[in-house]
Amino acid sequence: MNFFHPRHGRRSLAQMISDIQAYIHEEPTANYKIVIGTDSQTREKETIFVTAIIVQRIGKGAIFYYTKKRHKAMRELRYRIYRETEYSLEFVELLKEKGFFGFGVNIPMEIHLDVGQQGETRKLIQEVVGWVTAVGYTAKIKPESFAASAVADRFTK
Template identity: 80%
Template sequence: MNFFHPRKGRCSLDEMIAVIQSYVQEDRNAEYKVVIGTDSQTRERQTLFVTAIIVQRVGKGAIFFYTRHLHRAMKDLRYRIYRETEYSLKCVELLKEKGFFGFSVNIPMEIHLDVGQQGETRKLIQEVVGWVTAVGYTAKIKPESYAASQVADRFTK
């Protein structure tokens, strides 16, 4: 799986983790938070999913990476939102498999979901938030879900 950094370009999972670890080591006394969110954009023939991985140095900036997945066009909103949630959770599991959370167990994790009280996605809030919290993560919805609704969204265009 390829990840992208806005300035460094394409990198592997191992390279991304090394950059994140280096970022955290730069200021070991800072408070950090890992935020993961996915957004999608359906065009005529395909749907593009973008998952953003943000490491926030709380109050002092952040770094982020993103990855993309292409599928046949998915017109069903419920299916797309479920797939977005699935990609975010798979990304967490991928990071865990590589030992990402082993270097600092004190970094909190949030999953940002592209659902909110306005619009059609409000019907899906309980389902996807329940899914994320059932597997042990904190879920955020719009307007607090900036990883999905702002960062990932920017790279689906």
């Protein structure tokens, strides 16, 4: 799986984790938050899913990476939103498997969902927020879900 950083370009999972750990160790006393979100865009023949990971140094900036997955076009909104949620949760599990959270820093984490009170996705809020919170994570929806609705969205185009 390849990740992309706006300045450093393509990064492996190991490189991304190392970059993030170095970023945190630059200012170990700062407050941090990890945010993960996925968005999708369906075109004529395919749906592109982009998952973003953002590490915020609260009040002092952030770094982010993203990865893309391509699928045959998915037209059904419910299925796409479920797949977005699944990809975000799978990414957290992948990070756990690689020891990402074991480097001695207790950092809060949020899963950002591309659903909100406006539009068709409002019908799915309870389901996907319930899923994320049931597995132990904090879920955010629009307008607070910037990882999905702004960062990941930008790279689906």
